[in-house]
Amino acid sequence: MNKKQTFKAFNPENIETKNEAYITHRVENNKIVESLEEAIKATGLKDGMTISFHHHFRNGDHTVNLVLDTLNKMGYKDLYLASSSLNVCHEPIISHIKSGLITQIDTSGLRGPLADAISHGIMDKPVIFRSHGGRAAAIESGVIVIDVAFLGVPSCDPLGNANGYSRDDERANDVICGSLGYAKSDAEYAKNTIILSNHIVPYPNTPFGIPESQVDYIVEVDDIGDPSGIMSGATRFTTNPKELLIAEKAATVIINSGFFINGFSIQFGSGGASLAVAQFLKPAMIERKYKARFALGGISASVVELHEEGLIEKLLDVQSFDLKAANSLKNNRFHQQISASYYASPLNLGAAVNQLDIVVLSALEVDINFNVNVLTGADGIIRGAIGGHQDTAAGARLAVVVVPLLRGRIPCVVDKVNTLVTPGKSVDVVVTDYGIAVNPARKKIIKIMEENHIKIMDLKELYNIAVTMTGIPKAIAYTDKVVGNVTYRDGTLIDKIYQVKD
Amino acid sequence: MEVTKQSVSGTLESSDIMITIEKSTIGNQIELNSTVEKQFGDSIRKTINTTLREFEINNAKVGAIDKGALDCIIIARLKAAIYHSVSDEDKQSEVFKA
Amino acid sequence: MSIRLRRTMLFVPGNNTSMVVNAGIYPVDSLMFDLEDSVALDQKENARFVLHEALRTINYQGKELIVRINSLSDGMGQMDLDYLIPLGKVAIRLPKTDSAQDVIDCEEYIANIEKKYNMEVGSTKMMAAIESANGVLNAYSIAHASKRLIGIALGAEDLVTDLHTKRSPSGLELNFSRSMILMAARSAGISAIDTVYSNLNNMEGFKAEVEMIKLLGFDGKSIINPRQIQIINDVFSPTEKEILDAFEIVSTMEKAKKIGIGVISLHGKMVDKPIIERAKKVLEIATVTGQLARIEDNYNE
Known part of the structure; x- marks a missing residue:
């Protein structure tokens, strides 16, 4: 049953839209902030909190490294890195682990030098591996509480409608990634969402993968990723x-x-x-x-x-x-x-x-x-x-x-x-x-x-x-140190990965 | 058999092994570099040693760069390397066909 | 014993260890390991050792194993035989066979090895590849030259050079040679195997050629890539209608035999001996390919 409502009397003075100050304000008030540092400060991110990323840029991603370098310069410590996945290009995370910026990782997978370093025991806390569905459930149920989501996108309008491509600005398709599927859950549930984009397009950026209602800050950056590492022309049929x-x-x-x-x-x-x-x-x-x-x-x-x-x-x-x-x-x-x-x-x-x-x-x-x-x-x-x-x-x-x-x-x-x-x-x-x-x-x-x-x-x-x-x-040959906890999609622990002995 | 000159057999393709054999003065030495060292390194060394013994080769330096070759390929490449490194008389040996 | 089909004969370069090791996984009738043209001169010994060890130890799942050896003219072919015959597992494909004498020379060499290793003389089978004008004209005597022969094969790349022509999509330049080889093979009661089709990207052209050589009467074709297997197997397998028709012919004939009728007719047509023979052959092939069992199941349901 609906609650009983009490009404205040209507007052035309409260309508702001037709007032000069408001109109100026509307033109200027977009979510674009000057710099990534400013956006991070505005979110109130603190040591020990959780940050998230998506992996739609695969091995061409530049946003994870850019954001972590910035956080490192700003002096952050002890962050929980929840990315939908991590790739060979994320090797620089090794140095952020060593410096204490990143103390735990939550991901679908790991590859390349970072994976190798983790298998050799570089982290104190085990990486938590989740399936894509398992990650979505963990975010939805509050097992992963994202304090700040940093989402790189190929196109975004000044209010935050973001997408993996653009239907009306071909320049945005120089760095196209298509679906933003994994980023969508992050944007929906994160306490703060920062969009990083190299193409700010006019409002409304439709269709959008992420609606502006889920976006708090937008940072324009020169470079979100390397197109050749993000996707090839067409996955060719194997001839093997x-x-x-x-x-x-x-x-x-x-x-x-x-x-x-x-x-x-x-x-x-x-x-x-x-x-x-x-x-x-x-x-x-x-x-x-x-x-x-x-x-x-x-x-x-x-x-x-x-x-x-x-x-x-x-x-x-x-x-x-x-x-x-x-x-x-x-x-x-x-x-x-x-x-x-x-x-x-x-x-x-x-x-x-x-x-x-x-x-x-x-x-x-x-x-x-x-x-x-x-x-x-x-x-x-x-x-x-x-x-x-x-x-x-x-x-x-x-x-x-x-x-x-x-x-x-x-x-x-x-x-x-x-x-x-x-x-x-x-x-x-x-x-x-x-x-x-x-x-x-x-x-x-x-x-x-x-x-x-x-x-x-x-x-x-x-x-x-x-x-x-x-x-x-x-x-x-393994040591007895656990370097990875593998979860099943329901959040239960299905296996452990141990440090390899060389 | 006596290794008289250096020889090479095999390629660096996947599932192959490149074996170099040359004369040694301090018994048999094996230098192995394998993509499957952890799982099969010991086994590969054993295979090489066994084959050298079959040919009664006691003074050879064997260098092997392995890209995941099966045992039969390791033996084939080693036999071919031995074949090229021994005297024409030794080449006639039935051990090669064993 | 069921008949041995030779629809697909897959070339496996002898010095390519990955292919040699994995060749058994493909659904071909015969594997032809090559020591001849696909192996560089300085790699002949290396490849020979690879085949010797691989054929000795790897289980090729019951496929017919054939090794294409080098020519006997410079001693290399003899070395190949020295190593491979004692395995007792492979048939030998003799390349560039110009005359019956080539077959006889090779056979003699093989027989000596068989004796040396206490093998049954004659147990090693042979194939002869015909790759020259002389070879084509001598096809009849070549096909009859040895009891060891299981088939003769056309090798077109060298042949067209010898004929002062080149290969064309229609295959017109090979008409005579193909027919000659087919006649010789049938005369000797052995298999006739067609040459390779080397353009892997033209599957339409490949299919047309396979259909043509099947119509000519060939048993199968040499192939250079597993991607070509399916098309040959499809073309060379009888259709369901052909199998059902054959089944009807054979069963009608058997019923007629029981009640003592010599000549039968089916759907108003007389069924004579060649038709019955063909029908039996279709059923034989369908048994080996497993199609007969599948069709019987469908009709039992």
Whole structure:
């Protein structure tokens, strides 16, 4: 029932809009501040607080380094760095860890020198790894309280309507990133949001990924990132015969799985074999006159092509993988930008991953119990990201993991994964170049594969083939120091990563 | 067998190993640089030693740059390197075909 | 015993360790490891050792294993045989075969090795590649030159040079040679394998050529990249209708036999012996490709 309201008497003197002072004020009052320092001061950021970033600029990102350098100069200490992911280009964070600016990291993944340093124990507190859905849930539920979100964007108007591209100022598309999916949750929940952009465009910057209501300050910077590191023209189909073979096998599994029906939905995870599956599904879609209702997730050129050919009706895009995808988001009416929460939050029953029929996912390692590792390499060093792996595997009706049996001499089907990221319970099929394995718990899938004469192998059999060729690798030596806590999407601790002993 | 001159076999491509063999005066020495040192370094050294023993080579310096080659490739590259480094008479040995 | 299909014969350069090690994963009928043209002169020994060790230890999952050796004219081919025959696992593809004598010379050398290693004489199979005008004109005697031969193959790149022409999309320049090789192979009861198609980016052109050589009667084709496998397997696999028709012909014939009728007719057409033979062949192939089992399942449902 509504509260009983009491009313004050209306007074025309209180209407400010027609008053001269207000009009001047409106022209001048935008959210642009002179400098990043000024914006930071205005937020009231203090030592010990939490700052956040997105990773839509991937390995071309310049904003994380710029902001951390500035915070360092301003004398901050003991900050909690929550980024949707971190990449090779974020090597300078090592020095900020050493100086005490950053004391804990919360991310989907780590790569390059920073990952290496952390694996070797540079931090006192373990990194917390979360899936994209898990991060969205942590932000929504207040597990991660973002004090200041620093969000680099290719276009923003003076009031803060921000986007990963611009429909009316082509200059803003020099540094285009497409979807701002991961930044959207940060902007929505952060106590303060600072937008950093190299292109301030006239109001209203529509469509926007982040609405001005969620933006507190805007800083114009010369450089937010290096376009060549942010995205390539179009993620090219792999020409690696081994990856194509795996992709073809995966497509055969999908076509005969019972989930390949008119109106199906699908996601292709990153990785050569995974992305190539689309090209092998296409002929079957045309032959059977099937259309996919939607494709989800990281969107790449191959999916855009199918969309533009009318084979996929809608694209739900949390992250645009390449220029072709970013341009499609800009130009195509049924290519929709979605937030990390909309994509995959376990707190959101209607999350898109729960509507997903089929997902194809890559892996660093799969073990004989279908458990998947996408975080640590065979040498125990962190070199990957959880991404949406856990979320889509749990949500999709058919989760197919594609992985070569061997990478060089390294077996990728192992007896026990180095780091448990996606539990085997949510993985249905593993496709390797040496054979296909179906989770024994999926009786229906096994039956339908047998009916379609698709040869199924036991993962133990595949493991044996692998180690017969490579020999059994020596176990990795770790110290007892925990360098990473790997969380499942529901926020529980699923595994720990230890410091490697050299 | 006696290593009489330096020879090289293999490439630096993935799944291959480049092996250099030359005469030594202080017994067999192996210098290994491998992308899979942590997991397979000991095993690779053992494979190289075993193969040298099969050829009764006791004074060789073996340099190996490994890019994740399987055992059969390591043996093949080492055998080829030995083949090129020994006398024409030794080249006829059945050990090469073993 | 089921018949051995030779639809796809994948070239694997002998000194490329990654390809040699992984070759077993592709759905081809035969793997042809190469020591000849894809291996540089100073790498011949190195490649030979690679194949020797790899073929000895790696499980190629029941595929037919063939090694293309070097010419016997300068002693290199003999070395290849010295190393590879004792493995007892591979068939030998003799390159640039110009006459029956080339086959006989190679066979003799192989037989000596077999004796030396107490192997059954004649157990090593051979293929001959025809790559010259002489070879084409001698195709008949080459095909009949040895019981070891399992097939003869066309090698077009050298051949067109010898013929003073070049390869064209229509394949007109190879008409005579292809027909000659096919006739010789059929006369000797062995496989006829067509040459490679080297433009990987023209899948349409590749498919047209595969359809043409199938129509001519070839058993299959050498290929240089796994991307070409699917098209050949598709073209060379009988269609569902062909299998069903064949099934109907064979079962009608068997029923007729039981009640003592010699000549049968089906849908108003007489079914004579060649038609029955063809139908049996289709069913044989469909059994090996697994199509028959799939179709039977569908009709049992």
